[in-house]
Amino acid sequence: MYKPSHYPILKNNRDLRKINPAIEQHFLASEAETHFLFDIGGDEGAKYDLICFCPVCSSSRNDLTIRKWGGDYYECHDCGHVYLRNRPKRSILNDLYKSSIADELNRMVQSHNFNEQYWSAIYDKYTPYLMDLTGLGARLLDVGCGSGRFIKHIKKFNFFDISALDVYDSLPEVFSNILPRDSVFLVQEFEKFKNKKLFDILTFWGVLEHCIDPHAIFAKCQSSLQIGGILFFLIPNYHSRAKKLLNSETPTLNPRMHVNFFTEKSLQLLARKYCFEVLDFYQELPIIDLMWPHISDESSEDIIDSIVSQRECYYHIYILRKIS
Numbered sequence: 001m002y003k004p005s006h007y008p009i010l011k012n013n014r015d016l017r018k019i020n021p022a023i024e025q026h027f028l029a030s031e032a033e034t035h036f037l038f039d040i041g042g043d044e045g046a047k048y049d050l051i052c053f054c055p056v057c058s059s060s061r062n063d064l065t066i067r068k069w070g071g072d073y074y075e076c077h078d079c080g081h082v083y084l085r086n087r088p089k090r091s092i093l094n095d096l097y098k099s100s101i102a103d104e105l106n107r108m109v110q111s112h113n114f115n116e117q118y119w120s121a122i123y124d125k126y127t128p129y130l131m132d133l134t135g136l137g138a139r140l141l142d143v144g145c146g147s148g149r150f151i152k153h154i155k156k157f158n159f160f161d162i163s164a165l166d167v168y169d170s171l172p173e174v175f176s177n178i179l180p181r182d183s184v185f186l187v188q189e190f191e192k193f194k195n196k197k198l199f200d201i202l203t204f205w206g207v208l209e210h211c212i213d214p215h216a217i218f219a220k221c222q223s224s225l226q227i228g229g230i231l232f233f234l235i236p237n238y239h240s241r242a243k244k245l246l247n248s249e250t251p252t253l254n255p256r257m258h259v260n261f262f263t264e265k266s267l268q269l270l271a272r273k274y275c276f277e278v279l280d281f282y283q284e285l286p287i288i289d290l291m292w293p294h295i296s297d298e299s300s301e302d303i304i305d306s307i308v309s310q311r312e313c314y315y316h317i318y319i320l321r322k323i324s
Contacts, residue, residue: 001129001132001133002128002129002131002132003129003280004125004126004128004129004282005125006282006283006308007308008283008284008285008304008308008313009118009121009122009125009284009285010285010287010304011114011117011118011121011286013114013286013287013288013289014289014292015289016114016288016289017289019112019114020109020112020114020115022105022108022109022112023109025105026102026105026106026108026109027251027254029100029101029102029105030102030254030256030257031069031256032102033096033100033101033102033256034069034070034071034254034255034256035069035070037070037071037088037092037255037256038069038070038071038086038255046089047088047089047092048086048087048088048089048092049086049087049089050085050086050087051074051083051084051085051086051087052085054076054078054079054081054083055081055083055212055213055214055215055260056076056079056081056214056215056262056266056269056270057076057078057079057081057266057269059076059077059078059079061076061077061078062074062075062076062077063075063077064085065082066247066248066253067248068248068253068254068255069255069256070086070255071084071086071255071256072084072085072086073085073253073255073261076266079263079265079266079269080263080265080266081260081261081262081263081265081266082238082260082261082263083259083260083261084255084258084259084260087212087259088255088256088259090189090212093210093212093257093259094167094188094189096256096257097166097167097168097210097257098167098168098169099168099169099170102256102257103168107146107147110146110147110149111147116149118286119149119150119153120153122284123150123153123154124153126232126282126317127153127154127157129319130201130203130230130232131157131159133201133230133279133319133321134200134201134229134230135200136159137159137160137161138159138160138161138200138201139160139161139163139197139198139199139200139201140154140160140161140162140163140199140200140201140202140203141163141164141165141195141199141201141202141203141224142162142163142164142165142203142205143165143166143190143202143203143204143207144165144166144190144204144205144206144207144210145164145165145166145168145171146166146168147168147174148164148174148175148178150203150205151164151175151178151179152178155178160201162179162183163179163183163184163185163199164179164183164184164185165184165185165187165190165193166185166186166187167186167187167188167189168186169186171184171186172184172186190211190217190220191213191216191217191219191220193220193224195224198224198225198226198229199224199225199226199229200225200226200229200230201229201230201231201232202221202224202225202229202230202231202232203232204231204232204233204234204235205232205234206234206235206236206315208233208235208260208262209235209236209252209257209258209259209260209261209262210257210258210259211259211260212259212260214260214262214266214270215270215273218270218271218273218274218276219274221274221276221322222274222275222276222322225322226322227322227323227324228321228322228323229321229322230279230319230320230321230322231276231318231319231320231321231322232317232318232319232320233267233317233318233320234284234315234316234317235261235262235315235316235317235318236252236258236261236314236315236316237261237283237311237312237313237314237315237316238252238261238263239263239311239312240252240307240312240313240314241291241303241306241307241310241312241313241314242287242288242290242291242314244312245291245294245295246290246291246294249290251288251290252314262316264281264311264316267318271320275322275323275324276320276321276322276323277320277321277323278318278319278320279319279320279321280318280319281316281317281318281319282316282317282319283308283311283313283315283316283317284313284314284315284317285304285307285308285313285314285315286314286315287304287314288314
């Protein structure tokens, strides 16, 4: 069976924000939209909920770990899960995901040649593994597919029976000439998606951290997959080297969209509860351009080896299988 290398794909991204100015514009727009959520004064209760217990293990033993743009991230003492305590209400988040300046700018960022080439290499790395785990004609649902970058890429293999799901308003237009209409699902919440068939693979490329209720997501994944089906998560690593160097300036700390950060322990807790086993763990390291001023006095190879060995890459990837 094909197995991807556990060494991350690397691409030189020094001065990336000069090459692609939409990156900085995206974060400025995200900050502006976040201030709307957490502005002092007015009816805050209409904008967000206070989460007093860990969304994974329900522990009340947690402490403020970092504050950014008015959002308060708390860390659970028991399972290590990090979550946004003053979490924006689902209706507000959904409205932002449907259509917002920050998200439109992010789509511009992702359509840049640099990003296209990087993510194409990532998809080419993991897609053969998903093929070997399932087989020709496997029914694949890409949850939170956005502008469809992953789906457009894997269409070239002519291997999977592909479906797409997102809250993004323009989803039907994005896939109008790519997928059959009955394979494109515009939904408000994945948890309430009424699928008429079971899938062999569910993929979440940078989506799980956006989801409000981890238990509801795992329960829906469990009920949507065949026994033996595969669950693929790419998620940001809260304890990355980038976070250690940049603290609150780490790009993934974005309370306008990222409300949950999973640790290996918190994700394993959910996997066991909902009858999944972790087949494999990988890391990817798009060393963000903001890190270079902090590490320029060391050799790149030594830095990367250190980051990988200490599991401090920017992204963690989990491949799980439904066992019952």
